[in-house]
Amino acid sequence: MVRLADLPEWDRKNKLDKLKELTGWDARPWVKPPPLAQCRIAIVTTAGVHRKGDRPFGPGATDYRIIPGDTKATDLVMSHQSVNFDRTGFQEDHNVAFPLDRLNELAKQGVVGAVADFHYSFMGATQIRQLETKAKELAQLLKDDRVDAVLLTPI
Amino acid sequence: MAINPPRALWVSFMLGRPFGVPNDAAFQARVLTAALRLLEAPSGPVLADYPEDAPASDDEAQGVACPVSFAQAADSSPDAVLVREVEALQPWHDRARERRGHSMVGLSKLSPVAAALALAQFLRDQTITSIDGLNTGETVKLVCEDLRNYYYEAAAARPGTPNADAIQNWFWRDTACGQAFLALYKICVASSDASLQKLQATSLVPRGVLLETA
Numbered sequence: 001m002v003r004l005a006d007l008p009e010w011d012r013k014n015k016l017d018k019l020k021e022l023t024g025w026d027a028r029p030w031v032k033p034p035p036l037a038q039c040r041i042a043i044v045t046t047a048g049v050h051r052k053g054d055r056p057f058g059p060g061a062t063d064y065r066i067i068p069g070d071t072k073a074t075d076l077v078m079s080h081q082s083v084n085f086d087r088t089g090f091q092e093d094h095n096v097a098f099p100l101d102r103l104n105e106l107a108k109q110g111v112v113g114a115v116a117d118f119h120y121s122f123m124g125a126t127q128i129r130q131l132e133t134k135a136k137e138l139a140q141l142l143k144d145d146r147v148d149a150v151l152l153t154p155i
Numbered sequence: 156m157a158i159n160p161p162r163a164l165w166v167s168f169m170l171g172r173p174f175g176v177p178n179d180a181a182f183q184a185r186v187l188t189a190a191l192r193l194l195e196a197p198s199g200p201v202l203a204d205y206p207e208d209a210p211a212s213d214d215e216a217q218g219v220a221c222p223v224s225f226a227q228a229a230d231s232s233p234d235a236v237l238v239r240e241v242e243a244l245q246p247w248h249d250r251a252r253e254r255r256g257h258s259m260v261g262l263s264k265l266s267p268v269a270a271a272l273a274l275a276q277f278l279r280d281q282t283i284t285s286i287d288g289l290n291t292g293e294t295v296k297l298v299c300e301d302l303r304n305y306y307y308e309a310a311a312a313r314p315g316t317p318n319a320d321a322i323q324n325w326f327w328r329d330t331a332c333g334q335a336f337l338a339l340y341k342i343c344v345a346s347s348d349a350s351l352q353k354l355q356a357t358s359l360v361p362r363g364v365l366l367e368t369a
Contacts, residue, residue, distance in 0.1 A: 086171030
């Protein structure tokens with residue numbers, strides 16, 4: 001996650017204004033997963049990425065796109081609605097926002113136990129509360145995929 | 156942090172690059188490993204600061220990323236200027252695609268020249284042919300995404316590998332396409348079409364550019 005202090009003033013204000021939407025999450029879940037070398041990991045991002053040919057995200061999109069674990073990073077594109085973040089890094093190397101290749105490498109090296117069959121992307125420029133329904137649906141899908149821990153990569 | 160994630164890693168990288176550095180697998184792996192190691196914390200919540208910064212780009216001083224000079228004939232129509240610019244960038248975009256083995260251009264399913272003509276037409280008469288049944292704002296957005304990705308990818312293929320700021324400054328200050336986007340922004344702001352209102356809010360011109368040109 002980017003530090004607020006590193007953002008321009010207007011963007012810091014923009015992020016802080018979203019706090020108003022975020023009341024009511026008082027619980028802070030704490031789960032102790034298996035040792036990392038036995039953890040099965042999935043990536044869930046809000047970067048608005050998907051495979052070429054998948055439906056692009058539209059304004060206010062609350063659904064997700066499925067990214068199968070064997071997707072090549074080069075088959076990914078981005079249709080995030082916000083233009084207020086860098087695209088050039090992702091154009092150059094998708095792993096800078098969606099580190100699927102790196103995660104697969106860590107699994108091969110035995111640093112993590114396994115990589116999930118499916119990863120998921122939301123498009124983050126949406127009222128956060130409106131993502132709740134699909135996020136809950138996703139939690140069950142991740143359980144069905146025997147995922148122990150999720151790597152969240154916000155943009 | 157307002158949604159109370161149990162474990163979080165702060166990074167100092169620019170927004171859009173949570174793993175820091177493109178084409179540096181070792182760097183990305185270090186960030187990823189640091190994030191995953193937070194799973195081993197015995198108690199939480201955990202909010203850790205990642206200690207490493209992305210290396211500074213060595214071309215910060217270069218203001219212009221443009222590989223092509225756009226000589227404009229005085230009698231050129233805006234459409235012709237835009238199309239000529241798109242055509243002039245084609246060899247650099249070909250080079251970018253060849254080097255990376257992929258391109259993000261293609262959301263609208265239009266060629267870059269066709270996308271430029273669609274944008275030019277919209278600026279003229281506020282009409283555009285719908286893509287896959289999408290509304291006006293959504294269609295314009297896909298056309299603009301393709302054009303911007305095309306320009307940014309082409310610019311990044313230039314010798315010397317310009318950085319993100321140089322590419323953005325070039326696009327918004329020095330290209331006919333950037334000027335067309337700014338004209339489009341004004342049309343959207345004045346429009347009563349809700350889909351165009353949504354487009355102008357966050358999906359067309361970066362806020363930093365708007366503040367600069369205001």
